[in-house]
Amino acid sequence: MDAPLWKFLPARLAHSLAPWGLKYFADKMPEDTPAWRSFTWKGLHFANRLGIAGGLDKNASHLTLWQRLGVGFIEIGTVTPYAQSANRGKILDRDWDQKNLWNKMGFPNHGSDEIYFNILNEKSSLKVPIFVNIGKNRSRPNDEAELDYQYLADRFSKAADAFVINVSSPNTQGLRDLQSEETLGRLVSVVQQRAAGKPVLVKLSPDMTEEALHASIDTALRYGAEGFVLTNTTLSRPPNCTFPKEGGLSGQSLADLSRKNLKSAISHLGSRRKDLLLVSVGGVLCPEDVEERLALGADLVQTYSGLIFYGPRFFRDTAKRINA
Numbered sequence: 001m002d003a004p005l006w007k008f009l010p011a012r013l014a015h016s017l018a019p020w021g022l023k024y025f026a027d028k029m030p031e032d033t034p035a036w037r038s039f040t041w042k043g044l045h046f047a048n049r050l051g052i053a054g055g056l057d058k059n060a061s062h063l064t065l066w067q068r069l070g071v072g073f074i075e076i077g078t079v080t081p082y083a084q085s086a087n088r089g090k091i092l093d094r095d096w097d098q099k100n101l102w103n104k105m106g107f108p109n110h111g112s113d114e115i116y117f118n119i120l121n122e123k124s125s126l127k128v129p130i131f132v133n134i135g136k137n138r139s140r141p142n143d144e145a146e147l148d149y150q151y152l153a154d155r156f157s158k159a160a161d162a163f164v165i166n167v168s169s170p171n172t173q174g175l176r177d178l179q180s181e182e183t184l185g186r187l188v189s190v191v192q193q194r195a196a197g198k199p200v201l202v203k204l205s206p207d208m209t210e211e212a213l214h215a216s217i218d219t220a221l222r223y224g225a226e227g228f229v230l231t232n233t234t235l236s237r238p239p240n241c242t243f244p245k246e247g248g249l250s251g252q253s254l255a256d257l258s259r260k261n262l263k264s265a266i267s268h269l270g271s272r273r274k275d276l277l278l279v280s281v282g283g284v285l286c287p288e289d290v291e292e293r294l295a296l297g298a299d300l301v302q303t304y305s306g307l308i309f310y311g312p313r314f315f316r317d318t319a320k321r322i323n324a
């Protein structure tokens with residue numbers, strides 16, 4: 001693709017202007033949701049298997065826009081119980097040559113009350129499932145984290161079609177510790193009890209050892225999780241990377257880790273994999289990448305960086321390629 005206009009804007013400004021830019025493209029697109037490899041899981045119908053990843057629409061402010069771009073499902077959030085601002089200092093950067101993004105946002109969002117109403121207001125015009133990605137406020141200590149997750153499951157039990165428990169962002173201090181066996185089971189259990197039968201998925205980090213990944217998967221399943229989102233951003237860095245050490249890296253350099261985690265999860269799950277929903281995310285940057293993740297065994301695929309580096313036609317181009 002030619003260099004998109006937003007390449008020439010500073011990262012944060014491009015990020016703030018993106019919804020307007022995307023609306024320009026979306027208004028020219030057909031109204032249908034493109035159908036390819038449609039399926040139904042736990043009563044949720046997916047017309048196609050490519051959606052947007054957590055963090056792109058933190059406040060559920062642009063739901064009909066994503067639908068118009070042709071996504072098969074939308075993950076909103078991460079939502080925290082109370083509104084909070086971004087971390088201080090630089091929080092977003094891009095590397096156009098390596099097709100990587102770096103962020104240190106820390107769940108800036110308008111809080112659960114506003115976001116809940118944003119979903120309810122749009123629900124009747126939406127044909128695609130909405131996954132609500134939930135996390136704790138940064139002021140909530142880890143030993144009380146379950147209070148935030150429980151509150152959010154309650155709050156969104158009517159509005160969400162499925163929940164994604166986020167315990168894997170590197171930008172909220174100590175959050176990834178919640179992936180450990182001691183805490184994860186408790187979190188999944190409280191969310192599952194309040195989720196009014198909506199499926200609960202867990203989003204995991206790509207930086208765990210294989211042993212820790214398998215332990216987190218087993219614990220989450222034991223307490224009622226029905227799927228996984230693999231993966232969040234990484235703290236690892238490719239050679240010659242100029243981004244800071246802290247913060248999460250997404251895009252091309254995450255692809256290998258994301259694929260590795262997907263393959264490892266599938267082989268570890270064995271016959272237990274059948275009824276679960278596996279969502280692959282990380283370095284999916286073009287329609288061919290979507291096909292590859294599905295071929296590896298993912299049920300659904302998500303992108304964040306793909307929207308930046310490929311552009312808003314990603315979803316409909318994928319449909320064209322797969323339906324060709």
Ligand SMILES: Cc1cc2nc3c(=O)[nH]c(=O)nc-3n(C[C@H](O)[C@H](O)[C@H](O)COP(=O)(O)O)c2cc1C
Binds near residue numbers: 054078103107249284
């Ligand atoms: C700027 C930015 C903000 C993000 N915010 C969130 C978030 O709030 N919650 C979450 O679960 N993941 C968040 N992510 C991670 C993405 O959902 C995704 O897991 C990751 O970027 C890998 O996908 P990609 O390579 O397609 O970008 C964020 C990523 C970026 C780049």
